[in-house]
Amino acid sequence: MASPPPKSPEQTEKSKKYDRQLRLWGDHGQVLLENAKVCLINATTLGAEILKSLILPGIGAFTIVDGETVTEEDTGSNFFLDYDSVGMPRARVATQSLLELNADVHGDYIDETPEHILSHTQNFFNKFNIVIGTSLPEKVLIPLSKHLWEANVPLIVCRSIGFLGYIRLQVKEHTVIEAHPDNENPDLRLINPWPELKVHLEKTDISKLDNKERSHVPALTILYYFIKKFQEHNNGALPRSRSDKDEIRKMIQESAVCDENGVQILEDNFQEAIHLVNIGINPQIIPTQLKKILEDDCCTHLTQDSSPFWIMCAGLRELVQAEESLPVRGTLPDMASDSGSYIALQQIYQKKALSQSEFVYRRVCQIVTDLGIQQDIISEQEVKLFCKHCSELYVMRGSCIADEYEKNSPDLSVYLEDPDSLMFSYVVLRGLERFLGEYNVYPGHLDDQVEPDVLKLKIITGKLLSEWRCTQILRDERVHEVCRYGGAELHSVSAVLGGIAAHEAIKLLTHQYKPLNNTFIYDAITSSSATYTL
Amino acid sequence: MQLDRTPCVLGEEARSLVKEAKILVVGAGGIGCEVLKNLALSGFQDIEIIDLDTIDVSNLNRQFLFRKEHVGKPKAVVARETILGYNPDIKVKAYHDSITSQEYGVNFFKQFSLVLNALDNRAARNHVNRMCLAADIPLIESGTAGYSGQVELIKKGVTQCYECQPKPTQKTYPGCTIRNTPSEPVHCIVWAKHLFNQLFGEEDPDQDVSPDSEDPEAKTEDGHSMTDTGNVKRISTRQWAQEIDYNPTQLFNKFFFEDIEYLLKMENLWKSRKPPVPIKWEEATTDGEKTEVKDDDNIKNTDMKVWSINKCAQVFAKTVDVLKKELSGRNFLVWDKDDQPGMDFVTACANIRSHIFSIQMQSKFSTKSIAGSIIPAIATANAIVAGLVVLHAFRALQEQYERCSAVYLRRKSKFSKFVLAADNELQKANPVCYVCSPKPFVNVFVNTNTMTVKEFENEILKKQLNMIAPDVVLDGKFVVVISSEEGETQANDNKTLVEMSVVEGTVLKCDDFLQNYELQIAVNHYEAKEKDDPLFKVAVNPEDLKAKEDIKNGGANGKKEENHDEDSDDEPTIVENPPEDPQEGSSSKRRKLNPPEDSDDDLIVLDEIIE
Numbered sequence A: 001m002a003s004p005p006p007k008s009p010e011q012t013e014k015s016k017k018y019d020r021q022l023r024l025w026g027d028h029g030q031v032l033l034e035n036a037k038v039c040l041i042n043a044t045t046l047g048a049e050i051l052k053s054l055i056l057p058g059i060g061a062f063t064i065v066d067g068e069t070v071t072e073e074d075t076g077s078n079f080f081l082d083y084d085s086v087g088m089p090r091a092r093v094a095t096q097s098l099l100e101l102n103a104d105v106h107g108d109y110i111d112e113t114p115e116h117i118l119s120h121t122q123n124f125f126n127k128f129n130i131v132i133g134t135s136l137p138e139k140v141l142i143p144l145s146k147h148l149w150e151a152n153v154p155l156i157v158c159r160s161i162g163f164l165g166y167i168r169l170q171v172k173e174h175t176v177i178e179a180h181p182d183n184e185n186p187d188l189r190l191i192n193p194w195p196e197l198k199v200h201l202e203k204t205d206i207s208k209l210d211n212k213e214r215s216h217v218p219a220l221t222i223l224y225y226f227i228k229k230f231q232e233h234n235n236g237a238l239p240r241s242r243s244d245k246d247e248i249r250k251m252i253q254e255s256a257v258c259d260e261n262g263v264q265i266l267e268d269n270f271q272e273a274i275h276l277v278n279i280g281i282n283p284q285i286i287p288t289q290l291k292k293i294l295e296d297d298c299c300t301h302l303t304q305d306s307s308p309f310w311i312m313c314a315g316l317r318e319l320v321q322a323e324e325s326l327p328v329r330g331t332l333p334d335m336a337s338d339s340g341s342y343i344a345l346q347q348i349y350q351k352k353a354l355s356q357s358e359f360v361y362r363r364v365c366q367i368v369t370d371l372g373i374q375q376d377i378i379s380e381q382e383v384k385l386f387c388k389h390c391s392e393l394y395v396m397r398g399s400c401i402a403d404e405y406e407k408n409s410p411d412l413s414v415y416l417e418d419p420d421s422l423m424f425s426y427v428v429l430r431g432l433e434r435f436l437g438e439y440n441v442y443p444g445h446l447d448d449q450v451e452p453d454v455l456k457l458k459i460i461t462g463k464l465l466s467e468w469r470c471t472q473i474l475r476d477e478r479v480h481e482v483c484r485y486g487g488a489e490l491h492s493v494s495a496v497l498g499g500i501a502a503h504e505a506i507k508l509l510t511h512q513y514k515p516l517n518n519t520f521i522y523d524a525i526t527s528s529s530a531t532y533t534l
Numbered sequence B: 001m002q003l004d005r006t007p008c009v010l011g012e013e014a015r016s017l018v019k020e021a022k023i024l025v026v027g028a029g030g031i032g033c034e035v036l037k038n039l040a041l042s043g044f045q046d047i048e049i050i051d052l053d054t055i056d057v058s059n060l061n062r063q064f065l066f067r068k069e070h071v072g073k074p075k076a077v078v079a080r081e082t083i084l085g086y087n088p089d090i091k092v093k094a095y096h097d098s099i100t101s102q103e104y105g106v107n108f109f110k111q112f113s114l115v116l117n118a119l120d121n122r123a124a125r126n127h128v129n130r131m132c133l134a135a136d137i138p139l140i141e142s143g144t145a146g147y148s149g150q151v152e153l154i155k156k157g158v159t160q161c162y163e164c165q166p167k168p169t170q171k172t173y174p175g176c177t178i179r180n181t182p183s184e185p186v187h188c189i190v191w192a193k194h195l196f197n198q199l200f201g202e203e204d205p206d207q208d209v210s211p212d213s214e215d216p217e218a219k220t221e222d223g224h225s226m227t228d229t230g231n232v233k234r235i236s237t238r239q240w241a242q243e244i245d246y247n248p249t250q251l252f253n254k255f256f257f258e259d260i261e262y263l264l265k266m267e268n269l270w271k272s273r274k275p276p277v278p279i280k281w282e283e284a285t286t287d288g289e290k291t292e293v294k295d296d297d298n299i300k301n302t303d304m305k306v307w308s309i310n311k312c313a314q315v316f317a318k319t320v321d322v323l324k325k326e327l328s329g330r331n332f333l334v335w336d337k338d339d340q341p342g343m344d345f346v347t348a349c350a351n352i353r354s355h356i357f358s359i360q361m362q363s364k365f366s367t368k369s370i371a372g373s374i375i376p377a378i379a380t381a382n383a384i385v386a387g388l389v390v391l392h393a394f395r396a397l398q399e400q401y402e403r404c405s406a407v408y409l410r411r412k413s414k415f416s417k418f419v420l421a422a423d424n425e426l427q428k429a430n431p432v433c434y435v436c437s438p439k440p441f442v443n444v445f446v447n448t449n450t451m452t453v454k455e456f457e458n459e460i461l462k463k464q465l466n467m468i469a470p471d472v473v474l475d476g477k478f479v480v481v482i483s484s485e486e487g488e489t490q491a492n493d494n495k496t497l498v499e500m501s502v503v504e505g506t507v508l509k510c511d512d513f514l515q516n517y518e519l520q521i522a523v524n525h526y527e528a529k530e531k532d533d534p535l536f537k538v539a540v541n542p543e544d545l546k547a548k549e550d551i552k553n554g555g556a557n558g559k560k561e562e563n564h565d566e567d568s569d570d571e572p573t574i575v576e577n578p579p580e581d582p583q584e585g586s587s588s589k590r591r592k593l594n595p596p597e598d599s600d601d602d603l604i605v606l607d608e609i610i611e
């Protein structure tokens, strides 16, 4: 639509400020972002960098939970803690300077440790759309992870130590309507067209057209005509293989006629038809991923607590059962043709898409009534968007971090067969956490303790690997290397990780694009990264 | 007490190098702000920053050193102040200036240990590339576009240079080009979009469509600008349009006749250019065949065809009317390429302007693809890339160049689904690169009968080959064709190449003193035959041009569609979401999956980077 509803001056200013990002996630994504409440636990360098990249694009509000005071070391690598603030509560100083980044964002802080909050006001974290934790010791991480898993609040855990980085997403269930696939083919339905489309396409007999008429036929009609021709030559068989497609291309090519000067020409629209052969002939099938979603328990057994996503899935499911196909996307690629023919064709697609989304919407309304929940929970507009993107629907079911640590020992041996695997960095990081839990300090933090710490860390990682029934061992130099870090953050590594973690948070908050599933490891020495599902 | 911010993690050698290093950051935009912060927090003590731009509202969603109250101020200056506010102990020098200015010669570059590019346009990138090659200073080049980005090292004799591989065409344009001297369809399209906003959209002073009398090129010899000679700023375009109730004829005559007449008065602009031809409503609507624009005809039919001037005028009148009605009761309209009246309006206006300036007119389809491409920019991608830049800087300072292979953020490719992935090795220089090879050489294809020396200098040497102040002599004949000395070869300016004995087979020796760059140019006589043919071409190897043309002729939908087709060609049936679609595989896989050298993925790699 060209014309938005009248906007207040404030919104105008906002849309200007956010112009470059609205092009990525749209107004509806921005609305979700602006309504989001984000909690950061520990305003470390990494924590502040993550929050910075969320405040700039305009989340609604943030809360920093941090029981520490600012140290001199902090001010050396954290842009949001200045030297004069040494000794003051880190939560307060960071909140104040981060708030300067964007006047539209609200922020507050709690000058308490996360342990304290967990033991006193357990439900404190439930009000957030996302909780992000940095430098969490195991004794906080495990209960927090369990609590947020139960409360169904997404948790992102991040670590930045020396040249190593780690990001772990914990989401019980996350649903995506707009996955933004890199490639998207037009949805044409030339194989098995619905009756109205079929009647329309069959009105044109390409062989009976004069030159002027030929140049006005949309490529779709041409392609459909030659698919039919192909079927006539092949006992009704549909074109499937590459050579079938080549045959159709050849048929189109050979239909070229001579112009008034006797020169053989193939008009633009016929060339377009040749281009469309590849993508236009595929039968429309329901992607397996979507089939799974439509058969999912959440879709077949709705409750009053079902999310709009699943209610819309249930509506879609009824349409698919009734019509044995997905809703038509309703948009056509641009084509050379005369206006009348193109518009007629376009209207047939739009009408179909509209009637299908109306069907789904009616079903959704019925379901909502039957469930006895609020009528306006899902708008017709949302159903339209949902139907348009139905082939990209995506459901991610994650795993609980506490389980990864306590119950299911991860099966890492497959990865560890490659001596360069970044999974070794995961082992190191888990070792560091355990070290921290046992000794309350990072290995190598004190200059005179480096050698003894190396030994201790070797023992810890050895134990971890045997707990996980892995036969591989950690190379000595890896252990030496992390002990050299002494637990210190390198600002640029935290900058990289902060951007990546913030971006995952944006994906979760806007429900667009597929999030990382679920563990991300970054090695800044080799500039490489990897994602593992743990 | 001064805090030692050099991280212990770096090790002794690196720490002392960081403390002594002098760094030049070129650009204080999205990446530049982040890079400055990272440098200041990594122990760097001596930083210089240069940027020509001033701060705009649309920068604030990512350029975090700037606040609302800084809008309109120079980026470099404000960035410096904010950084010093955080850490007053370091030395930061700011230049509010263009890096291509003559003041920043090879000796300027030589004083730095490293140059970090954080630029938004190719011309400046090319220039800094040459300066760093000439000064033999390592350069770290970076860019982002939407979610993607990349970082690479450029070091003479070690890696490829920025210009080793031909890049797709540029996308940002100076204001005077848009307002005064358009030379490509895209300039007219940008202008038409600005016109839409002036009339119906949100008014933006940066999007003025009237002639720019402050154009440095338009200044007369005695340095006077045209401001005092007319074009009194009456009222805003919007106000005036409302006063005449969006009368299409009056609007048409103002933008396509009166403003053009005014431009013609800036005589300096047309000394080496073809002057525009103003057109009046009456003339436009009698020109060519009569095309009725019926009410129920929403123009879609002709998307692929180029409209006649008459049709453009009719569409202009009709869409002005439609948009005027849409506007009533609202504050403004938002232009959207997918919205028909807005898109039709832009197509019509861009084409009328193209006609006036003798520029190739475009179909609505092509106009839409050009008009719709704005490069999105977000904080997260800039933060990631800037972090990578400074990590590369640590390695480059220690001369560990082999560890500085290019790193990509969310590279779009069928091979790589990693968030971050590095090349296995440094990209080798192209042995026939016309910039960094030992004897730079290039072929140009121009119409030697019609192209003037001045056009050759502006269009070929400056715009295509990115020289700043070239000297050109006929090889072996010591005839000076173009001199960088003011006025020395002015007499040649309006002569055609043939008149200067520059013909098919001529070799020209070009020398850009500022860039310390010598280039031999082989001249090929060439005449554009088809309407779509470019007016001139530049290539090291004429064979390359053939390959490009084949792509171009591939289909009306252009390259993107073409690749798209080819992708699915190998898998003839159904494209479906893979069951598990992580953004990355495991690290071991990555090594095997690194794209082969001849992969055309490099075509996609961002260059059109806004920040």
Ligand SMILES: [Zn+2]
Residues within 6 Å of the ligand: B160, B161, B162, B163, B164, B165, B429, B430, B433, B434, B435, B436, B437
């Ligand atoms: Zn080169």
